[in-house]
Amino acid sequence: MKISIQKIIQKKGKEKITCLTAYSYPIAKSLDNLVDIILVGDSLAMTIYGEVDTTSANLQMMINHGKAVVRACKRAFVVVDMPINSYENSKETALKNAQKIIEETKCDAIKIEITENLIETTKYLVDNKIMVMGHIGLLPQHVKEIGGYKYQGKDKESAQKIYDIAKKLEKTGIFSLVIEAVPAELASRISQNIQIPTIGIGASLDCDGQVLVIDDLLGLNTEFKPRFVENYENLSQKITTAVENFTKDVRDGKFPTKKNIL
Numbered sequence: 001m002k003i004s005i006q007k008i009i010q011k012k013g014k015e016k017i018t019c020l021t022a023y024s025y026p027i028a029k030s031l032d033n034l035v036d037i038i039l040v041g042d043s044l045a046m047t048i049y050g051e052v053d054t055t056s057a058n059l060q061m062m063i064n065h066g067k068a069v070v071r072a073c074k075r076a077f078v079v080v081d082m083p084i085n086s087y088e089n090s091k092e093t094a095l096k097n098a099q100k101i102i103e104e105t106k107c108d109a110i111k112i113e114i115t116e117n118l119i120e121t122t123k124y125l126v127d128n129k130i131m132v133m134g135h136i137g138l139l140p141q142h143v144k145e146i147g148g149y150k151y152q153g154k155d156k157e158s159a160q161k162i163y164d165i166a167k168k169l170e171k172t173g174i175f176s177l178v179i180e181a182v183p184a185e186l187a188s189r190i191s192q193n194i195q196i197p198t199i200g201i202g203a204s205l206d207c208d209g210q211v212l213v214i215d216d217l218l219g220l221n222t223e224f225k226p227r228f229v230e231n232y233e234n235l236s237q238k239i240t241t242a243v244e245n246f247t248k249d250v251r252d253g254k255f256p257t258k259k260n261i262l
């Protein structure tokens with residue numbers, strides 16, 4: 001049965017929420033029965049398109065990959081990232097683009113990276129019936145301004161700023177909050193003091209759920225390994241072995257075999 005937004009909210013304090021990114025039909029199909037939330041992250045700019053950061057993701061890319069993922073999902077709750085420049089300029093543009101993503105992909109919710117000046121826009125989206133997952137802490141769309149993939153909220157003042165944004169966001173009516181790359185103590189404090197579920201990445205065991213980029217989990221990404229990434233498999237090595245076996249068989253005249261041809 002399809003996981004509802006209520007089911008995700010009700011998990012807080014009872015059961016951990018699992019979330020992974022997916023960008024394609026086959027991967028989403030493999031994840032559908034296993035995780036609660038599938039995020040079509042703008043990390044696809046890096047994982048799929050080989051860019052150095054997420055700032056080249058655009059609305060059309062998110063819609064195309066969102067459609068493929070939604071097509072594969074019968075059970076998981078699907079969230080699609082709003083890419084950079086699709087929601088910051090005005091709340092009206094943010095709403096128009098959020099509606100476009102939802103209408104065209106049929107996803108369940110959108111995610112936005114939120115700074116202080118976007119709290120009003122977030123409330124406007126929620127007031128207009130958009131299910132919003134917030135994202136605070138390290139904001140990858142701002143990586144150029146902050147000078148790289150650095151932990152945020154390390155000093156007292158910046159930690160308090162992030163905490164205050166989380167408290168304000170709770171009031172806007174968002175249904176969940178991704179907390180990326182902040183000290184564990186700060187992520188725990190936020191998780192314990194807001195009523196909506198927090199989903200951590202490089203945050204804390206006390207978050208109500210955890211998210212990873214699927215390519216990192218599977219060991220497909222050999223170029224970028226921040227501290228919070230955990231490889232549960234080494235698919236990159238497995239691909240190399242499979243392709244080496246194929247090329248050897250072709251060169252040795254062992255492929256195709258009788259069963260592969262008429």
Ligand code: KIV
Binds near residue numbers: 135178212
């Ligand atoms: O784009 C993405 O994959 C994300 C996750 C890292 C949370 O935002």
